[in-house]
Amino acid sequence: MAAVEVHRPAPITPTAVTTGPPVPVHPGTVPAVASVVLPDGRVVTGYASEPAKPEPVAAKPAVSRAAVNIAIGGVGFLAVCGGLLLLTTFITALTALITQLITLAAVVFGGWIAVQVFSPSRHPGGTTVNIRKAVIKRNHFHG
Template sequence: MNNHRTTARETTAVQVHIPTPYPTAAPAPVMPVQPNAVPAVASVVLPDGRVVTGYAIEPTRPEPVAAKPAVSCTAVNVAIGGAGFLAVCGGLVLLTSFIAALTAFISQLIILAAVIFGGWIAVQLFSTRGHQGGTTVNIRKAVIKRNHFHS
């Protein structure tokens, strides 16, 4: 008798995945960079008489920083723009007050013309109201001679 039990592990086949490598790109050729000036060769004689020759290494110097002006160009531009804006606003205030004064003057002229014309019309209406028709002539002791009146 076989006491050996079969499990799910034993019955499945083991699959091995082997990763496929990506092809490597060839590195770009490095071009030698020529220095601006050939560095000086220095030779040092050691106390035991040996001579060591090599290039002198100069410490790197930081780039000189350009001197900044005392006032930023942006600040100057903002200040000039603000002065221009204030000048325009002042001109607009003057223009607005001029238009308001001109409007008040024209409205006063219209009111004055209406008062004068209305008064003239009122005088015309009220002066003729007492007479109901034609011209009234009072004739007293008039002598009529040849169609002429003589008083």
């Protein structure tokens, strides 16, 4: 087995190299720059990465959406039931009106038929016999 070498990079302290006037920087707006010397002599400079922060969890509402949807559905159902109740009441009243009109028509038409059947005729029906010259003797008719 080969021996394993572990190299620990040593951070380099930044040198004061400025090319212009210093610019005031608020702490926290610019991340710190870190430089590291690798075992082969190369220098790596970069920003230190911060661990990812989880997104803040949104506060749950006091009432769940399912409960709100059920309540809205119940209100809609009640509105439909009220409309259906009015519709059935209207249909019942219309049926009663039609029944009364049919009964009235039957009574009027039946009365007209009865008057036609049971009233005396205006024109004579049957055979007409002229009996002016007939002679009745001793309760016998000789015609």
